[in-house]
Amino acid sequence: MQDTRNRLLTWIEVDLPALEENLGLFRALLPENTRLLLVVKANAYGHGLGLVTRFAGSSCADHIGVHSLQEAAAVRAAGWSGPLLIMGYVPHLCLADAMEIGAELTVFDQETIARLARLGRRLGRPAECHLKLETGTNRHGIAPEDLPRYLERFAGEPGLRLAGLSTHFANIEDTTDHSYAKEQLRLFGECGRIVRAAGHTDTLFHTACSAAVLTLSETAFDLARAGIGAYGLWPSRETLVSTRERHGEQVPLRPALTWKTRIAQIKWVKPGAFVGYGCSHRTGRRTRLAILPVGYSDGYDRGLSGLGHVLVRGRRAPVLGRVCMNLLMTDVTDIPGARLEDEVVLIGRQDTEEIRAADLAASAQTIAYEIVSRLGRHIPRFALDAAGEVVDCEEP
Ligand SMILES: *Cc1c(COP(=O)(O)O)cnc(C)c1O
Numbered sequence: 001m002q003d004t005r006n007r008l009l010t011w012i013e014v015d016l017p018a019l020e021e022n023l024g025l026f027r028a029l030l031p032e033n034t035r036l037l038l039v040v041k042a043n044a045y046g047h048g049l050g051l052v053t054r055f056a057g058s059s060c061a062d063h064i065g066v067h068s069l070q071e072a073a074a075v076r077a078a079g080w081s082g083p084l085l086i087m088g089y090v091p092h093l094c095l096a097d098a099m100e101i102g103a104e105l106t107v108f109d110q111e112t113i114a115r116l117a118r119l120g121r122r123l124g125r126p127a128e129c130h131l132k133l134e135t136g137t138n139r140h141g142i143a144p145e146d147l148p149r150y151l152e153r154f155a156g157e158p159g160l161r162l163a164g165l166s167t168h169f170a171n172i173e174d175t176t177d178h179s180y181a182k183e184q185l186r187l188f189g190e191c192g193r194i195v196r197a198a199g200h201t202d203t204l205f206h207t208a209c210s211a212a213v214l215t216l217s218e219t220a221f222d223l224a225r226a227g228i229g230a231y232g233l234w235p236s237r238e239t240l241v242s243t244r245e246r247h248g249e250q251v252p253l254r255p256a257l258t259w260k261t262r263i264a265q266i267k268w269v270k271p272g273a274f275v276g277y278g279c280s281h282r283t284g285r286r287t288r289l290a291i292l293p294v295g296y297s298d299g300y301d302r303g304l305s306g307l308g309h310v311l312v313r314g315r316r317a318p319v320l321g322r323v324c325m326n327l328l329m330t331d332v333t334d335i336p337g338a339r340l341e342d343e344v345v346l347i348g349r350q351d352t353e354e355i356r357a358a359d360l361a362a363s364a365q366t367i368a369y370e371i372v373s374r375l376g377r378h379i380p381r382f383a384l385d386a387a388g389e390v391v392d393c394e395e396p
Helices: 018-030 041-045 048-057 069-077 093-101 108-123 142-156 177-196 209-217 237-247 357-363 367-371
Strands: 012-013 034-038 063-066 085-086 102-107 127-132 158-168 204-207 223-226 257-262 265-269 287-292 307-310 315-320 328-331 343-350 353-355 383-385 390-394
Touching: 012 018, 012 158, 012 237, 018 223, 018 265, 041 048, 041 108, 041 367, 048 069, 048 383, 048 390, 063 069, 069 085, 069 093, 093 108, 093 158, 102 108, 108 142, 108 158, 127 142, 142 158, 158 177, 177 204, 204 209, 209 237, 257 367, 265 353, 287 315, 287 343, 307 353, 315 353, 357 367
Parallel strands: 012 383, 034 063, 034 223, 063 085, 085 102, 102 127, 127 158, 158 204, 204 223
Antiparallel strands: 012 257, 257 343, 265 287, 287 328, 307 315, 307 343, 315 328, 343 353, 383 390
């Protein structure tokens, strides 16, 4: 495995043992016969779809979930031959391609189902459909009152199999009050009884995302869909609080991703000097600047202008002035050892200090999901083993 990190301006490291631990934790929180689906949409939440898929092959993941057909094809290209669920919409022209690669489809309209039925009959094997129920999120999904009409489409139809019945919670990660989620669950349960009564005994029921697994065990059913938590990030502050209330302090999620760059110039500037576009920062003292070759086009949020921190030699250095397209400026006046080409951590640990995706999200007024999922696709990703050796990489 070629380790090219020394030649790069910026790169991402993925700690495979951390992924393993987090998945093991989800496994342990779930009932024994609940399957675990690992969500790898959005380039595996920025961790690298190929890397994470190859890792999933040797982990306790039973199923993989993606948003689009393109992502499903990338999962197959990375060698995953197991169950693969597309959770988003697939355009009609591409339904045959989705069936060709053996993907299961999430369905929520009659027109798509009719086309899948014809395709399934023509191919001589049924389209594997997961029917998505609307229970209160008002995103994809069919109204519970329409369920009988949908079930009629499946009855005696050799081109279709009802492989799953699913729904998605509206605010299980935003609140410690689960009454809305419980109402969604109640509706789901009612629909589930109708589906079982129609003879679909092997249909997988699934509702849980990470926050649901962590905080509301009755959401588990046959399959749980873990995304953010598998990567070691908390779905929200409230989820952390609820989880600690339920399980004590003993639920350690370990962030798997570290985002790094290196110092590309060091220089002193005078007191009163302006730094960055818009003369957005003015130094109050003689300041030692470290220029970093990373900017908003790499996924470093421009909202972190004047607010973010990076780690240099194990210490926090503030971002000065506006984040540029490819560069940002940091203050290393108080880190006298800082040198040209020193490794800098943008997200992750360095010695005893840590910058979490959630910290950057709070400063940029967003959520950790957005911080990691928008990390540039062009940034090379390296998978590391327990000894810190590079064991896989994904270079664009
Ligand atoms: C993204 C997604 C998930 C995973 O959610 P996390 O909060 O990241 O665990 C589960 N189900 C659906 C339908 C999703 O779109």
